[in-house]
Amino acid sequence: MTAGSLRRMATRFVIIGGGPAGNSAATHAARLGAEVVLIESDVIGGAAHLWDCIPSKAMIATGSALTYVAHSEDMGLDVGRSEIDIDLLRTRLRGIENKLERSITELLTSQSVELVRGRATLLDAHTVRADTANGSREFHADIIVLCTGSRPRIPVWTAPDGVRVLTTRDAYPPPRIPEHLIVIGSGVTGVEFVHMFKSLGSEVTLIVSRQQVLPSKDPEVAAALEADFLARGVRLYKGARAIAIDVEGDDVIVRCDDGRSAKGSHALIAIGSMPNYETLNLDALGVATRDGYVVVDHNLKSTVPNIYAAGDLSGKLPLSSVASMQGRKIAEHAMGVHVRPHRHLDYDKAASAIFTEPEIADVGLAEADAFAIGRKIRVTKVPFSASARALIDGDARGFVKLISDPMTGVVLGGSIVGRHAAELISVIALAVTAGLTVVDLDESLFVHPALSEALAEAAQ
Numbered sequence: 001m002t003a004g005s006l007r008r009m010a011t012r013f014v015i016i017g018g019g020p021a022g023n024s025a026a027t028h029a030a031r032l033g034a035e036v037v038l039i040e041s042d043v044i045g046g047a048a049h050l051w052d053c054i055p056s057k058a059m060i061a062t063g064s065a066l067t068y069v070a071h072s073e074d075m076g077l078d079v080g081r082s083e084i085d086i087d088l089l090r091t092r093l094r095g096i097e098n099k100l101e102r103s104i105t106e107l108l109t110s111q112s113v114e115l116v117r118g119r120a121t122l123l124d125a126h127t128v129r130a131d132t133a134n135g136s137r138e139f140h141a142d143i144i145v146l147c148t149g150s151r152p153r154i155p156v157w158t159a160p161d162g163v164r165v166l167t168t169r170d171a172y173p174p175p176r177i178p179e180h181l182i183v184i185g186s187g188v189t190g191v192e193f194v195h196m197f198k199s200l201g202s203e204v205t206l207i208v209s210r211q212q213v214l215p216s217k218d219p220e221v222a223a224a225l226e227a228d229f230l231a232r233g234v235r236l237y238k239g240a241r242a243i244a245i246d247v248e249g250d251d252v253i254v255r256c257d258d259g260r261s262a263k264g265s266h267a268l269i270a271i272g273s274m275p276n277y278e279t280l281n282l283d284a285l286g287v288a289t290r291d292g293y294v295v296v297d298h299n300l301k302s303t304v305p306n307i308y309a310a311g312d313l314s315g316k317l318p319l320s321s322v323a324s325m326q327g328r329k330i331a332e333h334a335m336g337v338h339v340r341p342h343r344h345l346d347y348d349k350a351a352s353a354i355f356t357e358p359e360i361a362d363v364g365l366a367e368a369d370a371f372a373i374g375r376k377i378r379v380t381k382v383p384f385s386a387s388a389r390a391l392i393d394g395d396a397r398g399f400v401k402l403i404s405d406p407m408t409g410v411v412l413g414g415s416i417v418g419r420h421a422a423e424l425i426s427v428i429a430l431a432v433t434a435g436l437t438v439v440d441l442d443e444s445l446f447v448h449p450a451l452s453e454a455l456a457e458a459a460q
């Protein structure tokens with residue numbers, strides 16, 4: 001099929017939501033010759049750029065800079081004291097957001113994607129209405145892609161005020177750095193906020209409903225993070241579920257189901273997310289949902305044949321990287337074109353990272369999961385304390401753990417705790433996706449001195 005014949009078919013996509021899923025679906029569909037309308041009610045780039053991935057990592061980067069300065073003597077420097085300027089920090093965050101919004105908008109418009117600012121709702125399986133500042137517009141669609149994302153889940157027992165009781169969306173940055181922040185929720189988001197505010201100078205208490213922070217992660221990895229938190233003075237309330245938050249004068253008190261309570265200046269709720277589906281009119285159209293997430297098949301098609309869903313709304317793996325890949329897969333599937341040999345998305349092979357210090361990243365099969373299913377594996381572990389580069393950088397915490405098949409040597413997964421883990425994990429992710437073996441890794445000529453040498457060593 002040629003690009004010319006695709007263009008003559010002019011399949012019309014209407015995509016709702018301009019986050020990673022929607023942007024990716026739009027650019028790929030447009031490249032494949034579709035006419036594309038993208039409707040976004042807020043900011044192009046989505047929650048990912050406005051509230052989630054980008055501002056959180058930008059705040060963490062500022063915290064890291066502060067930590068480097070505080071430890072500058074270790075690097076042979078005397079740079080004096082430094083402190084946070086909240087206005088400068090706010091300007092920095094808005095600057096990053098604006099630049100990213102501009103570059104995505106340019107990319108979309110360069111592909112002739114029509115951008116519509118407004119809130120979309122489905123009138124029928126082929127008609128979408130956008131309520132814009134200048135009134136309503138209706139669009140005919142051959143293909144509809146729902147990419148409306150998610151928002152923070154708020155428990156029924158509290159009502160965040162955005163000042164003392166915060167959701168993750170109130171934190172970029174809050175009006176002042178909390179003297180003592182109580183973080184409720186010890187999943188990926190919770191621990192990133194613990195690290196962020198601890199680096200920015202807050203006292204932090206973490207309410208952990210189970211006995212392990214990061215309950216879904218490899219226990220050894222979680223233990224490394226927990227040890228770091230304790231060494232930095234983070235207070236952990238383990239096995240405690242928050243059930244109420246009271247603001248009393250200057251104090252915020254979080255009460256737990258085991259009778260304990262934590263007193264601080266602010267509380268932050270990080271207990272997961274819920275899908276943005278309510279305004280889409282899905283029930284009336286017969287688009288099946290489960291707990292608000294659109295039920296999709298392996299091609300991300302909903303129960304209505306021309307309606308797809310991607311990103312957080314699809315209820316799969318809530319990661320930006322996954323959302324983007326889903327968007328691309330939908331464009332290719334709906335256009336009947338696969339630009340490469342086709343592979344279904346394998347969520348078990350998605351790399352993910354936690355931007356704490358040390359960073360944590362993993363991909364593929366975890367040691368505990370292999371144990372649970374009785375699969376024989378070979379586990380090799382190399383600490384960064386033996387890495388020349390880690391010593392040069394002044395941070396030799398952490399390790400690389402590589403999981404492979406003992407018979408074939410095929411790399412099945414791995415975890416990394418340590419500096420730049422989020423970057424280093426890509427090597428293992430590539431090995432897992434491409435079916436490479438430990439010999440492939442071991443015989444690769446990596447740079448010296450570099451942290452990646454630990455990967456080759458783990459492969460020996």
Ligand SMILES: Cc1cc2nc3c(=O)[nH]c(=O)nc-3n(C[C@H](O)[C@H](O)[C@H](O)COP(=O)(O)OP(=O)(O)OC[C@H]3O[C@@H](n4cnc5c(N)ncnc54)[C@H](O)[C@@H]3O)c2cc1C
Pocket residue numbers: 016017018019020021022039040041042043045046047048049051052053054056057118119120121147148149150168189276279280310311312313317318319320321322323
């Ligand atoms: C604090 C935090 C940090 C995170 N950090 C990372 C990270 O480091 N790496 C990572 O991979 N993932 C991270 N995530 C997850 C990531 O942000 C999400 O998986 C990703 O944003 C999902 O993309 P999406 O396209 O589905 O939706 P979103 O990014 O949520 O975008 C959806 C868009 O749809 C719009 N919209 C909603 N309803 C309508 C409507 N009716 N009409 C028009 N527009 C509508 C919204 O305004 C929004 O812009 C983080 C999440 C959180 C909460």
